Amino acid sequence: MARTGRRSGGLIGRLRGDPPRGERTAPPPAAEPAPEPPPEGPAPAPAAPTPAPERAAAEPPEGPTDIEPRGWLATLKRAAKGFREDGLQDWAAALTYYSVLSLFPLLIVFVALIGVFGEYPRTVNSMLDIVRQIAPGSTADTLESSLSGVVRNKGGAGALLGIGLLTALWSASGYIGAFMRAANAVYDVEEGRPFWKLRPLQLAVTAVMVVLIALLAIGFVLSGSVAKSLGDTIGLGDSAVTVWNIAKWPVMLLIAVVMIALLTYVGPNVKHPRFRWITPGAAVGIGILILASLGFAFYAANLGSYNATYGALGGVIVFLIWLWIANLALLFGVELDVELERQRELESGQPEAARELQLEPRDAPEQ
Structure with a gap:
């Protein structure tokens, strides 16, 4: 009976679908818990992401010392490239022409000043010696006869001073007008100042420049006599001459710095952030001018053959080349200041400065 029961049990198990005896069976999977019902009411708003700390707006460097070192290298490269692309060699030649055009009226003013305030004939002869070195023989003789005759007359010198000053202005x-146009080309801006504003500005700047150049010339020509007279007055005697011969060079350098600062500030049709008495471009330009003048003077005195090539015009050619070098140095200083301003704007987060300086014009050009 027991055996029969086992068989019947196995048959019944097979009918029920039970697995054969001895086979392993995996336990049934555990039932997954039912998902919790969503809470009643409106869904809560997602948490706002934590804001990233805001980056402070970059400020333009105040001066060249604030520019990064690699920025200086990029500035010098752009200045050299812009010097060629802006055609500043041609602008320097134009400025040289206008320098010569205004030279002799200025000489008339200087000689008249010497005739009124200086000692004749020693100081006048010093000025005429300069004229003989830079002018052709016939021109020098004409100037010598006319200037010497007028300066002997004190009253004539005073009248000549007024006429010569107006002519020189x-x-x-x-x-000054040519320099303004050259500066606009360097800054890549159009001239928008109207004639009624631009022409008086040019004359005013010219008047200031004439006074400053006259101070330079008087410092060269009259420094000894003036210093000796002042030394005798205050009891220093000849010591005043020695002191002035040393101190006059820094004074004349200061006058040159003021002249360049005035030109570079009022020249271009842009609003500068502020007036600077000395800019990196002006300092570099003066340095280049000094070095180039020394080098060119050495070349002309020892290696050049201007007198053999040009004869009596050798001194004129040397003087013209020196004027051209001086204007090249001045314009390169302006170009360097432009690229320094561009670098300051780029480092302040203004990428559009790579294409155009972000300086407002003084007067917008008419459309």
């Missing part, structure tokens, strides 16, 4: 203003 009008002639030298051509140089």
Whole structure:
């Protein structure tokens, strides 16, 4: 009976679908818990992401010392490239022409000043010696006869001073106008200042420049006599001459710095952030001018053959080349200041400065 029961049990198990005896069976999977019902009411708003700390807006460097070192290298490369692309060699030649055009009216003013305030004939002969070195023989003889005759008459010198000053202002203003156009080309801006504003500005700047150049010339020509007279007055005697001969060079350098600062500030049709008495471009330009003048003087005195090539015009050629070098140095200083301003704007987060400086014009050009 027991055996029969086992068989019947196995048969019944097979009918029920039970697995054969002895086979392993995996336990049934555990039932997954039912998902919790969503809470009643509106769903809560997602948490706002934590804001990243805001980056402070970059400020333009205040000066060249604030520019990164690699920025200086990029600035010098752009300045050299812009010097060629802006055609500053041609602009320097134009400025040289206007320099010569205004030179002789300025000499008339200087000689008249010497005739009124200086000692004749020693100081006048010093000025005429300079004229003989830079002018052709016939021109020098003409100037010598006319200037010497007028300066002997004190009253004539005073009248000559007024006439020569007006002539020099009008002639030298051509140089100021040409420099303004060259500066606009460097800054890549159009001239928008109207004639009624631009022409008086040119004459005013020219008047200031004439006074400063006259101070330079008087410092060269009259420094000894003036210093000796002042030394005798205050009891220093000849010591005042020695002191002035040393101190006059820093004074003349300061006058040159003021002249360049005035030109570079009022020249271009842009609003500068502020007036600077000395800019990196002005310092570099003066340094280049000094070094180039020394080098060119050495070359002309020892290696050049200007007198053999040009004869009596050798001194004129040397003087013209020196004027051209001086204007090249001045314009390169302006180009360097432009690229320094561009670098300051780029480092302040203004990428559009790579294409155009972000300086407002003084007067927008008419459309």
